[in-house]
Amino acid sequence: MILGIDLGTTHSAVGVVDSGFPILLADEEGKRIIPSAVWYGDGGVVEVGRKALRRRETDPMRVVTSVKRWMGVGRIDDPVLNAVGKTPEEVSADILRELKRIAEWRLETEVKQAVVTVPAYFNDSQRAATKRAAELAGLEVVRILNEPTAAALAYGLDKMKERSRVAVYDLGGGTFDLSILEMQEGVFQVLATHGDTRLGGDDVDQMIACFLLEGLGELSAEMQMRFLEEAEKAKRLLSEEESYIVRIPFYDGSSSFEKTITRNELNVMTREWISKTLKCSQQAMLDSGLRNTDLDAVVLVGGSTRMPAVRTAVAEFFEKNVDVTQHPDEAIALGATIQAGVLSGAMSKMVLLDVTPLSLGIETFGGLMNVLIPRNTTIPCKAGEMFTNAADGQRKMRVRVLQGEREMARDNWELGNFDVEMESAPKGQARVGVQFKIDADGILEVLARDTATGKDVVVKIENSAVNVDDAAVEEMVGKSVEFAFEDMAERIFTEAKMKADELLPAVEMILEQGFVEDIERAEIEVAVSKVKSTMAMGNANALKAAVKTLDEATEAAAARLVERAMEEALEREMRI
Numbered sequence: 285m286i287l288g289i290d291l292g293t294t295h296s297a298v299g300v301v302d303s304g305f306p307i308l309l310a311d312e313e314g315k316r317i318i319p320s321a322v323w324y325g326d327g328g329v330v331e332v333g334r335k336a337l338r339r340r341e342t343d344p345m346r347v348v349t350s351v352k353r354w355m356g357v358g359r360i361d362d363p364v365l366n367a368v369g370k371t372p373e374e375v376s377a378d379i380l381r382e383l384k385r386i387a388e389w390r391l392e393t394e395v396k397q398a399v400v401t402v403p404a405y406f407n408d409s410q411r412a413a414t415k416r417a418a419e420l421a422g423l424e425v426v427r428i429l430n431e432p433t434a435a436a437l438a439y440g441l442d443k444m445k446e447r448s449r450v451a452v453y454d455l456g457g458g459t460f461d462l463s464i465l466e467m468q469e470g471v472f473q474v475l476a477t478h479g480d481t482r483l484g485g486d487d488v489d490q491m492i493a494c495f496l497l498e499g500l501g502e503l504s505a506e507m508q509m510r511f512l513e514e515a516e517k518a519k520r521l522l523s524e525e526e527s528y529i530v531r532i533p534f535y536d537g538s539s540s541f542e543k544t545i546t547r548n549e550l551n552v553m554t555r556e557w558i559s560k561t562l563k564c565s566q567q568a569m570l571d572s573g574l575r576n577t578d579l580d581a582v583v584l585v586g587g588s589t590r591m592p593a594v595r596t597a598v599a600e601f602f603e604k605n606v607d608v609t610q611h612p613d614e615a616i617a618l619g620a621t622i623q624a625g626v627l628s629g630a631m632s633k634m635v636l637l638d639v640t641p642l643s644l645g646i647e648t649f650g651g652l653m654n655v656l657i658p659r660n661t662t663i664p665c666k667a668g669e670m671f672t673n674a675a676d677g678q679r680k681m682r683v684r685v686l687q688g689e690r691e692m693a694r695d696n697w698e699l700g701n702f703d704v705e706m707e708s709a710p711k712g713q714a715r716v717g718v719q720f721k722i723d724a725d726g727i728l729e730v731l732a733r734d735t736a737t738g739k740d741v742v743v744k745i746e747n748s749a750v751n752v753d754d755a756a757v758e759e760m761v762g763k764s765v766e767f768a769f770e771d772m773a774e775r776i777f778t779e780a781k782m783k784a785d786e787l788l789p790a791v792e793m794i795l796e797q798g799f800v801e802d803i804e805r806a807e808i809e810v811a812v813s814k815v816k817s818t819m820a821m822g823n824a825n826a827l828k829a830a831v832k833t834l835d836e837a838t839e840a841a842a843a844r845l846v847e848r849a850m851e852e853a854l855e856r857e858m859r860i
C-alpha cells in the first residue's frame with residue numbers, strides 16, 4: 285500500500301486508494317486536512333495540526349508554521365525555528381509522521397511508502413530535503429510528484445484528448461504558483477511554471493486585520509493574534525456572504541468591538557494582490573509560448589481560490605471558464621493518492637512520467653558507473669561533468685551511456701555508445717566535457733567536447749531514457765538494494781586499486797632514485813607489500829586502508845621529490 289501525501293505550506297493531507305477509489309483519510313476529529321503546524325513542548329513532547337495551532341495564542345515561540353519555505357534552502361531566517369532548535373526537515377518529518385499515524389490508524393495496518401508532492405519550481409536540494417524528511421518519518425518516497433501534475437490528475441485531465449494543455453492556478457495560504465502542463469499519451473510535462481513563495485491567503489488576513497484595527501490604539505500581541513484569526517474567519521465567510529459583522533467582546537478589557545466588512549470592500553482591498561498573481565501567470569504563459577486559446581482547461585487549486593474575486597479575475601485573464609469541480613484544498617492530495625494507486629497497482633494503469641525512472645550516466649575508469657542524472661529527476665533536465673584521459677597520448681575516448689542503479693557499469697543497461705576524438709595529452713591532462721540533456725519529450729541527447737579542440741560530438745540516444753517498463757525499473761531498483769553491499773565493496777576496491785596502480789610505480793621510482801631515507805625504507809617496504817597482498821586478496825576496505833598507509837609513509841619522500849624537481853627547474857631558468 286502506498287500513501288499519497290500533500291505536504292503543504294499551510295495544510296497537509298494524506299490519502300490512499302481503497303477498492304479502486306482514491307480517498308483522503310480523516311483524523312480522530314473527522315478532518316481530512318490538517319494544519320502544517322508543529323508545537324514543541326518540554327521533555328520532547330510534540331503536537332501536530334490543529335492542537336499545535338491552538339497553542340499559538342499562548343505559546344507562539346514554540347509553534348512552527350510554514351516550514352516548507354525553508355526546505356532545502358541554505359540560510360534559514362525563522363525565529364521560531366531557531367527557538368525550537370529544529371531543522372526544517374525535522375519539522376516536516378513530524379508532520380509526515382502524524383499523517384502516517386492517521387493513515388495507519390484508519391487502515392489498521394503499517395504503511396511504509398508514499399508519493400509526496402512538491403511545487404514544480406522546487407530544485408534538487410528542496411526535493412532531496414523533502415525525501416529526507418519522509419525517511420526521518422519512516423516513509424520511503426516512491427515518487428516525488430509535481431503539485432500541478434497532481435492537481436491535473438485529480439481533475440481527471442489525464443483522460444483528456446491527445447496532447448492537451450492545462451494551466452493550474454494554485455493559490456494557497458502562503459504561496460502562489462501557476463504551471464502550464466502538457467499531457468501527451470497520459471504523460472504530463474511541466475512546460476512552464478512561475479510563482480511567488482511569499483504570496484497567499486495570509487496576506488489577505490493581514491489586510492483585513494489592518495482594516496479592522498484602524499483607529500484602535502495599541503493592543504497586546506495576543507489581542508492582535510485574535511484580530512488576525514477573526515480576519516481569516518471573515519475572509520472565509522465573505523466567500524459565501526455579501527457582508528459580515530466582526531465581533532470581539534471586551535477587546536480592550538472594557539468595551540466590545542464590532543465592525544461590518546462587505547465583500548465589495550474585500551474586493552477593493554485585494555485587487556492589487558490578485559493582480560500580482562496574474563503577472564506571474566502572464567510570465568508563465570510567455571515562457572510556455574502558448575496563447576490562451578491553446579489551453580484546454582484552467583484549474584484552480586489552493587484554499588484561496590475559493591474567493592469569488594479570484595475566480596472571476598482568473599476566468600477573465602484566461603478568457604475561459606475555470607474548473608472548480610474539486611475541493612481546491614484537497615485536489616493535490618487526491619492527485620498524489622491517484623499516482624500512489626497507479627504505482628502500487630491498486631488503480632488501473634496509466635503512464636505518468638515526468639521524472640527519470642532510473643539514473644543515467646557514463647562508464648568511467650575501472651568500469652565504474654558515473655551518474656550524471658540521478659533517478660527521479662524531473663524532466664526536462666541537463667547535467668554535465670568533466671572527464672580526463674586514462675593513458676598518455678590517448679587519441680579517443682569511448683562514451684558509454686548507461687542507465688541503472690548499480691555501481692558497476694556492467695550491471696547497468698547500455699543505451700548507446702560513441703567515440704570522441706581527443707588531442708594527445710599526458711595521462712590525466714585532457715579535459716573532455718560530457719553533457720546529458722533530456723528534453724520535455726524524454727529524449728536523451730549526449731554532447732561530448734574535448735576542450736582542447738572545442739569540437740562537439742552530439743549523439744541522440746535512440747533507446748528511450750524515460751519510457752522504461754515499470755517491472756524492469758522495479759527489478760533494477762530491487763537488485764541495487766539486494767546487492768548494495770557487494771556493489772559498494774566493489775566500487776571501493778576498484779577505486780583503491782586504481783589508486784594503488786598509480787602509487788606503486790611511483791613509489792618504486794622514489795625508492796630507486798634515492799629519495800627515501802634509511803629509516804623510512806623499512807616502513808615503506810612493509811606498506812608496499814601490504815598493498816600488494818590486500819590487492820591479491822580482493823578485500824576492498826583492507827586495500828583502501830593499505831593504500832592510505834602507503835600514501836602516508838611516502839609523504840615525506842614525495843615532498844623531497846617535488847622539492848628537487850622545483851630546484852632543478854629553477855636552476856634551468858637561472859642558466860637561461
Ligand code: AMP
Binds near residue numbers: 292457458519591
Ligand atoms: P491551502 O494552503 O491551499 O490550504 O490554502 C489555505 C488558504 O486558503 C488560507 O489562507 C485560508 O484562509 C484560505 N481559505 C480557505 N477557505 C477559504 C474560503 N472559503 N474563502 C477564502 N479563503 C479561504
